[in-house]
Amino acid sequence: MKTSADCGPLLDVGAERARTPGSQAAHHFNAAGSALPTTRVVDSVVEHLLLEQTHGGYEAAAMVIDDLEAVYSSAARLVGATPAEIALFDSATTGLRAVVDALRLSRADRLLMSRSTYVSHALHLASLARERRVELLVVRNGPDGGIDLGHLDDLLASGRAGTRTVVCLAHIPTSSGLVEPVAAVGELAARHGATYVLDATQSVGHLRVDVATLQCDALVTTGRKFLRAPRGTGFAYVSAALTAELAPAAPDVRGAHWTGDLDWELSPTARRFESWEASIAGRLGLGAALAESLERGVDRSEEHLVAMAESLRHDLDALPRVQVQDPPAARSGIVTFTVEGTPARQVVTELAAHRVRTVSVPATHAQWDLGHRGLDAVVRASLHVYNDAADQHALLEAVAALPAVEPAA
Numbered sequence: 001m002k003t004s005a006d007c008g009p010l011l012d013v014g015a016e017r018a019r020t021p022g023s024q025a026a027h028h029f030n031a032a033g034s035a036l037p038t039t040r041v042v043d044s045v046v047e048h049l050l051l052e053q054t055h056g057g058y059e060a061a062a063m064v065i066d067d068l069e070a071v072y073s074s075a076a077r078l079v080g081a082t083p084a085e086i087a088l089f090d091s092a093t094t095g096l097r098a099v100v101d102a103l104r105l106s107r108a109d110r111l112l113m114s115r116s117t118y119v120s121h122a123l124h125l126a127s128l129a130r131e132r133r134v135e136l137l138v139v140r141n142g143p144d145g146g147i148d149l150g151h152l153d154d155l156l157a158s159g160r161a162g163t164r165t166v167v168c169l170a171h172i173p174t175s176s177g178l179v180e181p182v183a184a185v186g187e188l189a190a191r192h193g194a195t196y197v198l199d200a201t202q203s204v205g206h207l208r209v210d211v212a213t214l215q216c217d218a219l220v221t222t223g224r225k226f227l228r229a230p231r232g233t234g235f236a237y238v239s240a241a242l243t244a245e246l247a248p249a250a251p252d253v254r255g256a257h258w259t260g261d262l263d264w265e266l267s268p269t270a271r272r273f274e275s276w277e278a279s280i281a282g283r284l285g286l287g288a289a290l291a292e293s294l295e296r297g298v299d300r301s302e303e304h305l306v307a308m309a310e311s312l313r314h315d316l317d318a319l320p321r322v323q324v325q326d327p328p329a330a331r332s333g334i335v336t337f338t339v340e341g342t343p344a345r346q347v348v349t350e351l352a353a354h355r356v357r358t359v360s361v362p363a364t365h366a367q368w369d370l371g372h373r374g375l376d377a378v379v380r381a382s383l384h385v386y387n388d389a390a391d392q393h394a395l396l397e398a399v400a401a402l403p404a405v406e407p408a409a
């Protein structure tokens with residue numbers, strides 16, 4: 001059993017709040033949308049914009065070349081990869097698109113997807129199924145609400161030789177606090193020779209993520225959520241073996257060297273998937289956020305988020321009309337609930353009047369999960385290291401103060 005001694009002193013929430021000005025302004029429960037950044041992250045962005053103002057964008061970028069390289073090494077350290085296996089993107093969706101399009105899936109291939117799949121990934125992959133006749137199967141869920149490993153194993157075993165099977169799932173979905181059994185999925189994918197693409201958008205910076213343990217071939221994540229980086233940032237891990245196998249569907253001057261009329265050479269690293277143009281200020285902000293995440297220690301963040309979310313679920317459950325909607329396998333800092341008689345969007349508006357920031361996640365963002373469970377929307381409260389007991393108290397008070405529902409005539 002892990003003790004607090006294993007991950008050093010417990011998280012210092014007061015210090016986290018002190019370096020997060022936004023934590024004083026409201027009770028921010030939207031890390032899963034976009035978390036509050038620290039002063040250091042914002043300063044690094046602003047400083048670079050000022051450098052661009054004085055020197056010009058290309059010249060300013062040349063002045064911070066070492067800091068930009070450090071973004072790759074920090075991202076690699078955080079997920080247990082090498083810097084050559086990291087590619088920077090403006091979002092998780094762009095990263096996933098670059099990797100999946102490079103797979104050039106065709107009629108013979110199969111996509112095995114979890115119910116936890118994010119809307120934009122589901123629609124991208126469903127359009128591959130529709131247009132290229134790739135077979136797409138949504139794997140059943142087990143009784144704990146996570147992917148049914150037995151069903152996945154059966155589907156993987158039924159693959160035809162010589163075809164590619166891609167397993168794609170979200171570590172934590174947008175629509176609940178579920179944590180998928182991602183290491184067990186990796187074991188199955190490796191055993192059956194499938195390509196494993198993990199959407200770790202809601203988990204990097206939140207839970208321990210190690211690509212070797214998870215045995216994933218590619219992983220995508222975003223900056224603005226649990227990493228607390230600026231918007232418009234993200235990165236992907238693509239294993240050295242998969243990188244060597246794949247050419248980007250649209251080679252870009254960033255990752256390709258145009259050597260002759262119709263000849264080009266690809267970067268040997270995952271940067272072959274990148275695009276030239278990017279916000280350098282945003283990337284430096286991502287670098288600062290990655291450094292802070294490493295300094296803080298992901299185990300320490302995970303411990304705080306999981307424990308606080310568990311206590312929030314417990315306390316919400318005790319309130320009249322409130323139903324916690326997380327499945328039994330929820331073990332993350334995301335909590336979802338509904339309030340009988342009050343639509344999720346209205347709950348969010350009412351809570352905002354108490355300076356409590358939550359969001360409503362509609363079924364149109366998670367058809368394979370919320371739609372399948374017959375929920376048209378849930379309220380999502382997502383925590384981070386700057387959330388304290390006073391925030392939790394404010395959220396519970398605001399939910400308890402929701403106007404009563406008039407009984408039907």
Ligand SMILES: Cc1ncc(COP(=O)(O)O)c(C=O)c1O
Pocket residue numbers: 032033090091092093094118120170172173174199201202221222223234
């Ligand atoms: C599980 C999950 N995957 C992917 C994404 C998309 O991330 P991005 O907007 O950076 O592409 C989200 C965004 O909410 C998400 O919740």
